[in-house]
Amino acid sequence: MPRLRILVVAGEGGNAGGLLQNLRQWADDGRLTIDTAPDLPRAVRQLAGQGWDVVLAVLGEHPDDDLSWWVDTLRGATGSPRLIAVAPAPSMGLVLRAEKAGVLDVLSLPLRREELVRALERIRSVAGETAVPLPVVQPHAVGPYALVGQSPAMLDVYKLLARVAGSSATVLIQGESGTGKEVVARAIHVNGPHASGAFVAVNCAAIPENLLESELFGHEKGAFTGAVTRKIGRFEQAGRGTLFLDEIADMSLALQAKILRAVQEREIERVGGGETIPVDVRLIAATNRDLKDAIKQGRFREDLYYRLAVVTIRLPTLVERGDDLVLLTAYYVRHFAERYGKQIHAISDRVLELLRAHAWVGNVRELRNVIERAVIVATDDMVRADHLPDELRGEETTLADRPQGGLLTLAEAEARHIARVLSHTNGQIGAAAEILGIHRNTLTRKMKEYGL
Amino acid sequence: MTGPPPVRVEKALALMPELEALEPLRALLVSIARPDEATLWSSSGPYLTLGKRGVHPDELRRRMPQAFHRITEHLQVLFKAYIEALEGQQRGDAPGVVAALLRAGRLEEDVGRHTQAHTWYEVALGVAEALQDRRPEVEALRALGYVCLALGEHAASARHFQRSLALAEAEFDQAGATAASEGLGEVALAQGQWGGAQAWYSRGLRLAEAASDAPRVGRLERQLGVLARKQSDLAAAGDLLRRARERFEPAGLADEMARVLNEQGQVDAQLGRYTAASAAYREALAWAQRAPRDSGLELSIRLNLAELDLEAGRLLEAEAELRRAEQAAIAGNGIRRLAYIYTLMGRLRGAQGDETGFVFFEQAIELVRALPGSVVTEAQVYLAYGLFRSRLGQQDEARAYLERARELFDSLGEAVERERVDEELRALSA
Numbered sequence: 001m002p003r004l005r006i007l008v009v010a011g012e013g014g015n016a017g018g019l020l021q022n023l024r025q026w027a028d029d030g031r032l033t034i035d036t037a038p039d040l041p042r043a044v045r046q047l048a049g050q051g052w053d054v055v056l057a058v059l060g061e062h063p064d065d066d067l068s069w070w071v072d073t074l075r076g077a078t079g080s081p082r083l084i085a086v087a088p089a090p091s092m093g094l095v096l097r098a099e100k101a102g103v104l105d106v107l108s109l110p111l112r113r114e115e116l117v118r119a120l121e122r123i124r125s126v127a128g129e130t131a132v133p134l135p136v137v138q139p140h141a142v143g144p145y146a147l148v149g150q151s152p153a154m155l156d157v158y159k160l161l162a163r164v165a166g167s168s169a170t171v172l173i174q175g176e177s178g179t180g181k182e183v184v185a186r187a188i189h190v191n192g193p194h195a196s197g198a199f200v201a202v203n204c205a206a207i208p209e210n211l212l213e214s215e216l217f218g219h220e221k222g223a224f225t226g227a228v229t230r231k232i233g234r235f236e237q238a239g240r241g242t243l244f245l246d247e248i249a250d251m252s253l254a255l256q257a258k259i260l261r262a263v264q265e266r267e268i269e270r271v272g273g274g275e276t277i278p279v280d281v282r283l284i285a286a287t288n289r290d291l292k293d294a295i296k297q298g299r300f301r302e303d304l305y306y307r308l309a310v311v312t313i314r315l316p317t318l319v320e321r322g323d324d325l326v327l328l329t330a331y332y333v334r335h336f337a338e339r340y341g342k343q344i345h346a347i348s349d350r351v352l353e354l355l356r357a358h359a360w361v362g363n364v365r366e367l368r369n370v371i372e373r374a375v376i377v378a379t380d381d382m383v384r385a386d387h388l389p390d391e392l393r394g395e396e397t398t399l400a401d402r403p404q405g406g407l408l409t410l411a412e413a414e415a416r417h418i419a420r421v422l423s424h425t426n427g428q429i430g431a432a433a434e435i436l437g438i439h440r441n442t443l444t445r446k447m448k449e450y451g452l
Numbered sequence: 453m454t455g456p457p458p459v460r461v462e463k464a465l466a467l468m469p470e471l472e473a474l475e476p477l478r479a480l481l482v483s484i485a486r487p488d489e490a491t492l493w494s495s496s497g498p499y500l501t502l503g504k505r506g507v508h509p510d511e512l513r514r515r516m517p518q519a520f521h522r523i524t525e526h527l528q529v530l531f532k533a534y535i536e537a538l539e540g541q542q543r544g545d546a547p548g549v550v551a552a553l554l555r556a557g558r559l560e561e562d563v564g565r566h567t568q569a570h571t572w573y574e575v576a577l578g579v580a581e582a583l584q585d586r587r588p589e590v591e592a593l594r595a596l597g598y599v600c601l602a603l604g605e606h607a608a609s610a611r612h613f614q615r616s617l618a619l620a621e622a623e624f625d626q627a628g629a630t631a632a633s634e635g636l637g638e639v640a641l642a643q644g645q646w647g648g649a650q651a652w653y654s655r656g657l658r659l660a661e662a663a664s665d666a667p668r669v670g671r672l673e674r675q676l677g678v679l680a681r682k683q684s685d686l687a688a689a690g691d692l693l694r695r696a697r698e699r700f701e702p703a704g705l706a707d708e709m710a711r712v713l714n715e716q717g718q719v720d721a722q723l724g725r726y727t728a729a730s731a732a733y734r735e736a737l738a739w740a741q742r743a744p745r746d747s748g749l750e751l752s753i754r755l756n757l758a759e760l761d762l763e764a765g766r767l768l769e770a771e772a773e774l775r776r777a778e779q780a781a782i783a784g785n786g787i788r789r790l791a792y793i794y795t796l797m798g799r800l801r802g803a804q805g806d807e808t809g810f811v812f813f814e815q816a817i818e819l820v821r822a823l824p825g826s827v828v829t830e831a832q833v834y835l836a837y838g839l840f841r842s843r844l845g846q847q848d849e850a851r852a853y854l855e856r857a858r859e860l861f862d863s864l865g866e867a868v869e870r871e872r873v874d875e876e877l878r879a880l881s882a
Contacts, residue, residue: 040738041709048731069741072776073734177494205491206499206808208462208815228852246495288494362493373768428486430510 004120006054007081008036009043019058019086019111026113032120044073051079053123058109059087063094071101071390080377080386084119086111092412092450096419102390129348131382134330142190145183148331149324153316157184164311165191170263172308173286175315178365181286182246184313189242194282197241202234205247213255214271217262223272235268238281248308249289249300260304283308318363325367329355332368333383336375343381350385354392415450418443422452458506461485465503470822479785480519481507498771498801499808501794501815502782526563530556550580550588554595561599564785567824570599590620590628597635601642603825606864610639630659630668637675641682642828644868649679667708670699674712681719682868689719706743710736714753717760726764733757747784751777755792762800770800791816791829795836802840813837831860835873842880851880 008020023034037043047055055074059066063085070083082104087094090106098106105119139146147158164171165188173181182201189199207215214223218233235243245251251259262268267278285308294300318325329347337344351374360366374387385393421432429447433440446452464481468474485505491497496504533556540548557572573595580589593616600609613635620628633656640648653676660668677692693716700708713736720729736753740746754777761770774797781790794816801809816833820826838853854877861870 040741041735044731044735044738048727048734065741069737073737177490177497182495203496203499203808205494205496205504206811208503208811211811211814228856229848231849250496288490361489365493365495376768428508428511430508 003031003033004053004123005033005051005079006035006056007043007046007052008034008056008058009040010036010038010058019056019109022111022113023056023116026116040069047073047077047081052077052081053079054084054104054120055081056084056086059085059090063087063090064097067094067098067101067103071103080379082123082386084116092415093452096415096450096452099416100390100419102393129350129382129384131346132349132352133346134333135326137327137331137334139331140187142183142187145186146331147180147183147187148328149321150327151316151321151324153320153322154324157313157315160311160313161187162191164188164313166193168193168282169310170282170308171284171310172291172305172312173284173315174291174312175286175288176317176363177288177361178363179315179317180364181288181315182244184315185242185244185284185286188284189244189282192242192282194240194242197239197281198237199242199244200234200238201244201246203246205250209252209255212251213258216255217258217268217270218273219271220273223270227272230270233268233270235262235279235281236277238279240280241282243281243283245283245285247287248285249287249291249294253299253301256301256304260301260307263304263307318360318367325355326352328364328367329371332371333375336372340375342375342378344375344378344383345381347383348385351383351388354385354388358392411450414446415452418446418450419452422447458486458488458508460503461505461507462503464507476519476523477512480515481512482787483783483785484511484515485782499811501812502790502819503815505782526559529559533559546579546583547585547588550576550583550592553579554592557595557599561602566599566602570596570603573599586619586623587625587628590616590623590625590632593619594628594631594635597632597639601635601639604827604864605825606639606643610636613639626659626663627665630656630663630665633659634668634672634675637672637679641675641679643864644682644866646679646683646868650676653679666699666703667705670696670705670708670712673699674708674715677712677715677719681715681722684722686719686723690716693719706739707746707749710739710743710749710753712736713739714749714756717753717756721756721760721763726760729760730757733760747780747786748789751780751784751786751789754780755789755796758796762796762803765803767800767803771797774800787819787823788826788829791819791823791826791833794819795833798840799836802843805844807844809840810837813840827860827864828866831857831864831866831869834860835869835876838873839876842876847880851877854880 006023008023020034020036023032026032035046037046043055043057046052055070057066057070067085070085074081074083084104085094085098085106086109087106088109090108095106104122105115107115107119137148139148147154161184171185171188173184175181185201186199189195202216204212214227214231214233216233216235218231218236219227221227221230245259262279263283266280267276269276291300291305291309295302295305318328329352333344333347336342355367355370362369370389370392371383373389374383377387378384418432418436421435422429429440429443433443436443461482465478468478468481482502485502485507487497487500487504488506491500491504533552537549537552537556540546540552553572553576557569557576560566560569560572573592577589577592577596580586580592583589593612597609597612597616600606600612613632617629617632617636619625620632633652637649637652637656640646640652653672657669657672657676660672673692673696677689677696680686680689680692693712697709697712697716700712713732717729717732717736720726720732733753733756737750740750740753743749754773758770758773758777761767761773774793778790778793778797780786781793794812798809798812798816801812813833813836817830817837820830820833823829834853834857838850838857840850841847841853842850854873858870858873858877861873
C-alpha cells in the first residue's frame with residue numbers, strides 16, 4: 001500500500017496543533033503524509049485541490065451537524081477520502097449515526113495511537129481486496145431493458161411468459177417492489193399479438209388520485225379547471241397495443257369501476273365528453289400487494305380482480321433468485337461502465353460478500369441503483385467495497401471491533417439494535433417499540449439514554 | 453400486526469379547513485409526513501411527493517404538546533414586545549414604542565407570518581408618523597418595504613422605500629438612505645428592471661463607501677454582482693463578487709461569505725465551469741455551517757448544487773441532492789422552497805423523457821396556490837411545466853402552460869421573465 005494521505009481539519013474555533021504534532025510523531029514510519037486545514041472553508045478548498053485518502057476531522061461544539069456536513073462534503077470528493085471523526089467525548093448516539101453514515105471511525109480526544117493505527121489499517125485492508133472477474137451474461141433484450149437470470153425461479157417465469165405472450169389474455173403480475181414487473185410486461189407485449197402497437201405504462205400510485213381518471217381516459221377541453229386543452233388518455237394512446245397498469249391496488253374504488261367497464265365493454269369515454277370510444281388494447285396489470293387481502297378489506301373490487309387475473313405471474317424476490325445476484329451484478333456493471341465510459345472488468349471479493357449479505361428490500365431495482373452509483377464513483381478497473389453506498393458498508397462490522405478486545409458491551413449492542421430498528425421504521429417510535437417488544441415509553445427513555 | 457396504515461397527506465390536508473388557527477397544525481402535519489417504506493423501492497417511489505407521504509394521527513396527537521409549546525413561546529415573545537410598547541407609551545417614549553412594535557413584526561417574519569408582520573409594521577408606522585424625529589419612521593417604512601417585497605407586492609414595496617429614502621435624506625440619515633437605496637434596488641431586481649436596480653444599488657454603494665460601512669459595501673457589491681450575472685455580464689459579476697469576498701473574509705462574516713460563494717457558484721455554472729461551481733457551493737455550505745443557523749440560506753445553496761448537477765447531466769447526484777433538500781424543506785415547513793424543489797424534480801424527469809414527471813409540477817402548483825404572495829413562484833412553475841410538455845412534444849399543453857405563465861408575469865409587471873416566455877412561445881409556433 002502506498003503512503004496514506006491524511007488531511008487533518010480542526011473543529012470550529014478549535015486547534016489541531018497538538019493533534020497534528022502527535023500525528024507527525026506517529027507518522028515516522030513513513031507510511032503517512034499529513035497536511036492540515038485550519039477550518040472548514042479552507043478544508044473544502046484543499047479537498048477540491050487534490051485527492052486525499054483520509055480526512056481526520058475534529059468535530060466542533062455541534063458534533064452531529066459537523067458530522068453530517070462532512071459526510072455530505074466528502075460524497076463525491078476527489079479520491080473518495082474516508083472520514084475519521086474526532087470528538088472530545090463522542091456519545092454513543094453520535095457513534096451509531098456515524099456508523100450508519102459510513103464513517104470509517106469515531107475516535108475520542110485525546111487521540112490514542114493504537115486507535116488511529118487500527119482505523120488506518122482498515123483503510124489499508126481495502127487495498128487487499130481480490131478481483132472477481134465478471135461472469136459472461138446472456139440477457140434477453142426487452143426494448144431498452146433486459147431479462148437476466150438463470151435461477152429455477154426465473155426459469156418458471158420464462159416458461160409461463162412464453163405460454164401467455166402468444167394470446168391476448170389479460171395478465172396480472174404480482175411481486176415485491178423492484179422485482180421487474182414492468183420488464184416482464186414489456187416482454188409479454190413484444191412477444192405477443194399486440195407487439196406492432198404501442199406499449200403504454202401508467203403508474204397508478206404515482207399520479208394524484210384527482211388526475212388519474214383524466215390520465216387514463218383523457219378529457220375534453222374545459223371539462224374541469226386546468227383542462228386547458230383536449231387530452232388523449234393512455235387507453236387511447238395504447239391504440240392496438242398494450243396498456244400496462246402498474247400498482248393497480250392504489251386505485252380508488254370509483255376508478256376501479258371505470259376500469260372494469262373499459263375491460264368488459266372495450267370502450268371508454270373521455271372526462272367531460274359524451275362520445276363512446278372503442279379500445280382494443282391488451283391489458284396487463286401489476287401490483288406489489290396481496291389483492292385477495294385487499295378484496296377482503298373492501299379496498300379492491302373482486303369482479304375486477306377476476307377480470308385482470310386471467311393469468312397470474314408471480315415474480316420471485318432477488319433473495320429467492322440465488323446466484324442470479326451475480327449475473328445481474330455483472331450485467332449492470334458492464335451496462336453502466338459502458339454508459340459512463342469506464343473500463344471496469346471486475347468486482348472485489350469483499351463487494352460480492354457485501355452484496356450477498358444485503359437484505360435487498362428493493363430487489364433488482366435496489367441492486368441496479370447500488371451498482372450504478374458504484375460504477376460512477378469507481379476510479380480504477382474494479383468495483384471495491386469503498387464504492388458501495390453507506391447503507392451497505394454500514395453492514396460491515398465497521399465500528400464493532402473498535403472497543404479494546406473487539407467485543408461490544410451489552411449497552412452498545414442494545415443501542416446499535418435500537419438504532420437499526422428505528423432506521424427500519426423510518427424513526428416511527430410506535431412501530432419500533434412494537435418490533436422490539438417493549439413499551440414506547442421504555443423505548444423513548446432508552447433513546448434519550450443512548451442519545452439516539 | 454403493525455396497525456392501520458398512515459393517511460396520505462393529500463387526503464389529510466383535504467380534511468383541514470383553510471383557517472388561520474389551524475396553520476400550526478398544518479405545519480406540524482407536513483413536517484412529520486414520511487414516505488411509506490414500502491413505497492421507497494416501488495416503481496412509484498421516484499415520483500413520491502409531499503401529497504403521497506403518510507401521517508399517523510397518533511403521531512400527530514403525540515407531537516401536539518411540542519407544537520403548542522412553540523406557539524406559546526411565540527405568543528409569549530410577541531406579547532412581551534407589545535407590553536414593552538405599552539410601557540414605552542406609559543413613560544412617553546414613542547421611539548421605544550416604535551422599536552418594540554417593529555421587533556414584534558420581525559418575530560412574525562421569522563416564523564414566516566409576513567401578513568401579520570405587515571400589520572405590526574403598519575401600527576409602528578402610525579406611531580412613528582407623529583414623531584418629530586423621523587428616524588423611527590424611516591425604519592418602519594423600510595420594514596414595510598421588505599415585508600411587501602416578501603409578499604410579492606412590488607409597487608407597495610417601492611412606495612415604502614421611496615418614502616423612507618426621502619425622509620432619510622431630509623434628516624441627513626445616511627445609513628437610512630443607504631438602506632432605502634438598497635431596498636429599492638431589491639424591488640427593481642425582483643421586477644427584472646435591470647437599469648433601475650443598477651442605479652439604486654450604485655447609489656447605495658456610493659453612500660456606504662462615503663460612510664466607510666464595509667459590510668454594507670460588500671453586500672451592495674454582491675447585489676451588483678447578482679445583477680451583472682442576470683444581465684450575463686459574467687466578468688463584471690466575478691469581479692464584484694471577488695471584491696465583496698475580500699471584504700467579508702477578513703471580517704469573518706460567515707453568512708455573507710456563504711451568500712457571496714453561493715452567487716459565485718452560479719456565475720461559474722453559467723460559465724460552464726462545473727467543477728469550480730461545485731467547489732464554490734461546497735465552500736458556501738462550509739461558511740453557512742459557521743454562521744448562525746439560516747436554513748433558508750443552506751437550502752438555497754443545496755438547490756443550486758442540485759441544479760448544477762441537473763445541468764451537468766449528473767442526474768443521480770441531482771436527484772439525491774433534491775431529495776435531501778425536500779426532506780429539509782418538509783421538516784421546516786418550507787412550502788415555497790418545496791414547490792421549487794418539485795419544479796426541479798419535474799425538470800429532471802423531463803431530461804429523462806419521463807412523462808410521469810408531470811406529477812411534480814402538479815404538486816408544485818398545488819403548493820404555491822395555497823401560499824399568499826407566491827405569484828412569481830407560480831409563474832415560474834408554469835414556465836417550467838410548459839417547457840417540460842414542449843420537450844415531450846405535447847405542443848398544445850406546452851402553449852397553454854406558457855400562456856398561463858405569461859399572464860402571471862404580466863400581472864406582476866415582470867418584464868424579463870415575460871420576454872423569456874414570449875421567446876418560448878415563438879419557438880413553439882415556429
